[in-house]
Structures are given as C-alpha cells and as structure tokens.
Amino acid sequence: MHAVVTGATNGIGAAIARRLAGEGLTVTLVGRSDQRLRAARERIAAAVPGAELVLERADLAELAQVRDLAERLLSGSAPDVVISNAALVTPLDRRTSDGLPRVLAVNHLAPYLLLRALAAALDRARLIVVGSDPVSLALEPVDLDDFPLAHPERLGEPAGLRPYYAYARTKNMNTMFVYALARRLAGTAITVNACHPGLISGTGLSREVPGLGELIKQAYRDGIFPQPGPQPGGGRWAPGSSGPKDRPGPDIGADTPAWLATSPTVEGVTGSFFVDRIAVQTAPHTTDPERCERVWHDSAALVGLSP
Template identity: 30%
Template sequence: MEVVGMVSVVLIALSAASLWALILKVHCRVTTGICKSKRRLDGKTAIVTGANTGIGKETAKDLAWRGARVILACRDMRRAAMAKDDIINSTGNKQVIIQHLDLSSLESVRKFSHRILESEKRLDILVNNAAGSNLPNILSDDGIQIEMQTNHFGPFLLTILLLDLLKKTAPSRIVVVSSFVHKYAIFNVDTLHTTAQSSGIFRYCNAKLANILFVKELAKRLEGSGIIVNAAHPGIVRTEFCRRFPSVFKFFVELMISTLFKNAQEGAQTSIHVAVSEDVEGITGAYFVDCKEVQASKQARDMDLAKKLWDSSTKLVKLTDEELKVLKKMK
C-alpha cells in the first residue's frame, strides 16, 4: 500500500507540474509580441551584430526578406558564412555581406567601422545584438572586463563611430538589445570596467542596465538629428545563451527554456519591430518588450547615472579628437 501511495503522490505531482508547464507555455505564446509591419527596406542598408546565430540571425533574415542590404557583423567568420548562405537561400536576397567584428577588441571595432565608412554610402539601421554571458572574469587587451566590453563598451564605441553615416542617411534607427535582467543590476560606474564584480550573473545584469542607460543618454544627444535609438528585450529565448554554463545547471536551464520559452524567430520580433515599424517613428530613448513600449527600471531611468556612464565610457574606449568631433556635431 505504501508503494501504491508513493506512486500516486508522484503521479499527482507530475500531473500538476505538467499542467503548470502547459499553462506557462500557453501564456508565453499568447503574450509573445509579433512585428506586424509589412514595411519594405529596398535600397536601405542595415548592420546586425552577432548575426551568425539565434536572435541576430533571425533579425538579419527578416531585414533581408524586406529587401535591405544586410551586413552580418560577426566574430566567427565560418559560422557567419553559413548564416549568410542560409539567409540568401531563405529570402532570395543576395545583398547579404559578412564582415569581421570582435566587440571584445577596440581595435577590431575601429577596423570594422573604418571598413564600413569606406565601403557604404548609407546606413539606415544598426542593430547592436551581439552579447556574451558568463564570460571569464578577466580583462581584455584593452584593460576592460571582457564581458562588459563585449556587451557595452564595444557596442558603445561601434555606435559612436557610425553615427555620422547614420546621420547622413537619416531618418535612421539604432536598436540596442537589452534584457529584463537589467532590473537586478548591482551597478557602480567607477568599477564597472574592472573585475570587482565576481558574480557572472550580476555582470550580465550590469551590462544590460548599461545598454539602456546608453540608449537614454544617446537619445538625448541625438535630438533633432533624425536618428532614433531604442532598447529591446527579446524575452527568454531558446538560443545558445547557456552554452558556457556548467553542464548540470545548463541541462536544467535548457530543458526549462526549450519547454516554456521563445524560439529565436519569436525572440527577434521586438528587435525587428523597433528597427522597422511605422509605430516606432518619433519614439526614441524607449524600452520595448514584446513589441510594446514599457517602462524600464527606476535605475535605468536615472539620467544622472546615464550621463556618468557616458562620460566614463568615452574615456575607457579612448575616443580620439577626430572621433569626438562626431559627438560635437550631434549637439
């Protein structure tokens, strides 16, 4: 009888867990935002960083489907070539180009930007999608904590260096992919670039908060330029986000994510919406979730903190006098 009772309890528990999983899955599907814009992008140029896989690849594919010339800015050129072929085959758009970009290297960012400024006559959309999580707590060759450089300082420099081209092409758009985890940041601008924050999850939270603060300050500085800049949270997505997690933890996280949350195409919808939708025209400095503008955390709306991060970032990426001229022209 005891065995029968134990089996009954286990079956009831499994049934309850399955029911809750089903409810959560239905809820996720019902609330998932979908970009409804049919806008074409023929004759326009877009850059998507980290476009060789996941959300970045799906974003690039959608922009190519709309007719844009799409530049895949990727660190792994082998995988970038595979992504390029897949996008061309899927969309029929042959205007898909790959360019090397390693955001953990300021030199790589500058080389990439120089190539773009030399080869491209216009830039209509910049999607700062590439990100790294659970990276080693070490300094890059530039003396910046490598996860923060990949997620914030590298994209910060990239955006600044491409502003002039974006302005010449205005109206143009900048999309910065952030995350809801920005709400859990333990943020200190003075130590953000160092290895002082030992917890990998909080480094990622800090980086995602930095993304939104960057958007807030940049939007303020770009007023009247014809460039709009917004942040997007893709949701919890079935991508390679967990590939660096410890094996046991990774197994359970991936099992939960694969069961309950978005695939890469669904996760890309908010980035696409912010990049192309007519509904976003005139909106800048905002934070979007499921294709809707929502309020970011109180800390993410702190304009004094945003200004402090901006000033620190300009120094850490070592902007030259020539590069600073671009910012001065935006005022």
C-alpha cells in the first residue's frame, strides 16, 4: 500500500508517516522544504529500519504547486491513502502569489484541490482530512458572504484572536468539503473522512503568530470559548490549563488518522468525522447541505475548477 501524508516533516504529520511506515506502507512525505523532508526521512528511517519513503516538495500555499503535486502523485504508484494534515495559523495579511490568505490556501484550498484532483483519477482510496475540535469549532461558522476572508473585521473581537478565528473557519471548511466530496463519491470505492487528532503539543501550528497561544488560553479562562471535547488518550485538556506539558504528543495525535488509513473496521465508511476513533456529529452549520454546496462552489471558483 502507498500512503501520502502532507505536512509530514514534523508534529502529527511526521508521527502519522512513521506509524504507517511501521505498518509496512510505502509513505510519500509532502513538505515545502527539501532540508526538512530529508531530516524527516532520516528520523523515520532510524525508527523504522527498511521504511520505504518518498519525498515530495510542494508549498501548499501555492495552488500551482498543488496541481503539479497531484500530477506527480498520479504519474507513479497510485496512492491507496491520502492524509491531508498540513495546516497553519498566520496573520491574515500574509498572502500567496494568487493573492489569497495563506491560512485559507494551506488549510482548505490545498486539500480541496489536491483531493479533488486525485479522486477524479483514482479507482480506490481512503482520503482523510485532519481537522480540529468540533466542540470549539461549533462557535465559528464559515461566513459564506466573506468566504475568501477578505474582511478581517468580520471575524470578530478581540482583533488579536482573528488569526485563530480564521484558522477555525478554515477547519470548518475542511469538514464541509469532506461531507460534500463524500456525497459525490457515494457508491465508489473511494472513501472520505475527517478527524480531530486532539489538542497536541509540538505541532508548531501557530509559530507565525507569537503570543496567540496565551490569548487563546485567556479566552478559555474567560469563558469566551467552550471547553474542548474529549481528547485522544483520555482527558479533557483545555488551553486555559497550565500549558503544553498537559497535552499529549504527536504520537497520540497520529492515532485516529492512521487508524482511518488502515483499519478494516472503517472499510467502506465515508462522510464521517471521528474523534478518538469514534464517529461524532459536527455542528449543524457544517452539515447543512446547502451550506456545504456553497463552500464547494466557492472553493472551485478560487482554485479554477469546475464545480
């Protein structure tokens, strides 16, 4: 079997890749730095002697590179599993060469474009999108009238939390995309699911927004955000607690995505969202078919695909 993992050079993505390699899969690591890709390969090879690893460099903020990545993946051994894990939090003024917010391009448009391109050419595959905590995200519905995040003031207050609000909305876009794609692929041998890996330390998710973590912790302490749902490995760590030492590491975060990739238990299961290997309901604003179709069509327009 051949698995592709984006954001595979560190954190949860690297842990997913290592676990799948340990299960005997050939794993393609996708990252935007040759140096970091080589370092990730060395770490995984040291942990899994004999691991079959392929490196693919692509900056997922650049849609042209995502298209090229899809073509390269389809030109070789077709993937049996694709795990879209890459994500980040950035200031909203950081833009791609297409003029889009990087947070929107990397977190949502890249998986939308990549998975659509692959699904159109594959006969059988498991497509998995790594999302975020559905309890917290229930408060952040996608603003369908400002889908490209062109008006940061619409994200809400305080302004310092807007990078988080934007991130949360892109993760809800992921969930809505999964539901819409699963409906389109119903009756095929391609399954599409999403999952929350847990609140995990060592991901570097918000390294581009120093101080955001403290603002989020304060928001939990002040009751602005609800407490997160149950976390993989047990417990209900909240960002308002004493800090990252309370959180499990990337190996725990890799559990549900890797399980979705290979477990016979979920053979044929599609259009679901999993937390700690359990299918859960996400917020109504993410499941409404009309809203999901708006996200599908608006995403298609931004990446240059027919809906």
